Amino acid sequence: RRALGAAAVTAVVALAAxxxxxxxxxxxxxxxxxxxxxxxxxxxxxxxxxxxxxNSSLTAVAGSQFGMLTPGNEMKxxxxxxxxxxxxxxxxxxxxxxxxxxxxxxxxHTLVWHNQLPSWVSSLPTTQVKxxxxxxxxxxxxxxxxxxxxxxxxNELFNEDGSYRxxxxxNAMGSGYxxxxxxxxxAADPDxxxxxxxxxxxxxxxxxxxxxxxVKSLKAQGVPLDGVGFQAHFILGQVPxxxxxxxxxxxxxxxxxxxxxxxxxVQLPATGAALAQQASDYTAVINTCxxxxxxxxxxxxxxxDADSWIPGTFPGYGAATMYDAxx
Ligand code: G3I
Numbered sequence: 001r002r003a004l005g006a007a008a009v010t011a012v013v014a015l016a017a018x019x020x021x022x023x024x025x026x027x028x029x030x031x032x033x034x035x036x037x038x039x040x041x042x043x044x045x046x047x048x049x050x051x052x053x054x055n056s057s058l059t060a061v062a063g064s065q066f067g068m069l070t071p072g073n074e075m076k077x078x079x080x081x082x083x084x085x086x087x088x089x090x091x092x093x094x095x096x097x098x099x100x101x102x103x104x105x106x107x108x109h110t111l112v113w114h115n116q117l118p119s120w121v122s123s124l125p126t127t128q129v130k131x132x133x134x135x136x137x138x139x140x141x142x143x144x145x146x147x148x149x150x151x152x153x154x155n156e157l158f159n160e161d162g163s164y165r166x167x168x169x170x171n172a173m174g175s176g177y178x179x180x181x182x183x184x185x186x187a188a189d190p191d192x193x194x195x196x197x198x199x200x201x202x203x204x205x206x207x208x209x210x211x212x213x214x215v216k217s218l219k220a221q222g223v224p225l226d227g228v229g230f231q232a233h234f235i236l237g238q239v240p241x242x243x244x245x246x247x248x249x250x251x252x253x254x255x256x257x258x259x260x261x262x263x264x265x266v267q268l269p270a271t272g273a274a275l276a277q278q279a280s281d282y283t284a285v286i287n288t289c290x291x292x293x294x295x296x297x298x299x300x301x302x303x304x305d306a307d308s309w310i311p312g313t314f315p316g317y318g319a320a321t322m323y324d325a326x327x
Pocket of ligand 1: 072073115116155231261309
């Protein structure tokens, strides 16, 4: 955190250890997180929003240290189709251009989600939701056809007890909306990897059991599904001990896994001891991905602490990323 960040230094050491790269001081002249990750066959990514593009300190780090980019908000339904049939890809296109300019890959986030969903969708008669969802997916995925590594097709579909979230899609179509969304996305871009993405599924629990059972059933039906995204919004010291075994049970079903929104929130002000614990949490996450064949990569949610969603949502918490407010 003083130079590149204690957690980042530890992450570099974790990535470098098995690649026989120098493990000394990480910094501008040292190997990037991106190159270390790529040398191990995984990616290291981040999320940025449109306004982040105006912050040159942020973009310098994003464009050099990360090899994968997720738009933080700009591909969500409220931005891309704010009213029925009226599409706006301008904000997301700017982020796609930034990624292309820096030879970064892209994760699309997200097509079907109860949140950041314009009210016209939730107000539709249930008989019209399927057509609206399919049109949304087809139009957005077609717009980015050939440009994205992966799509988070359905986001945050389960409640904590493993039941389906009763959002507009489930209420209209039942659980079959998930397979329908995946098939629609595959038809629009056969080359993008298709993911389901959720939080609090990193350890083995009722919610991850529900995701596991869904993936098993979708694969048995031949539904196109390539991976499961584990958001990994952790609390300091609470990376689940079952994380690795849980990822392994998913890859055993024939899907990839990815860590899609990593952060590790700390009670403020962050003490040195807390940041040391955070460094070991980040190390544990990276080592878990490296230890699981089929773990495609890791994305941190935001570049630095100043860009993180944590302080706004969890007052009194922050310092959740590998970079402090000065990058
Ligand atoms: O665009 C408006 C702006 O016009 C207004 O002035 C401002 C005032 O509050 O709000 C702006 O909208 C905010 C939007 O981000 C864009 O900045 C929303 O209030 C705010 O709620 C929204 O937060 C986003 C959040 O998803 C919403 O669910 C975060 O930036 C984004 O990081 C976060 O990302 C999610 C993932 O998509 C899914 N997993 C959880 C993760 C963290 O919540």
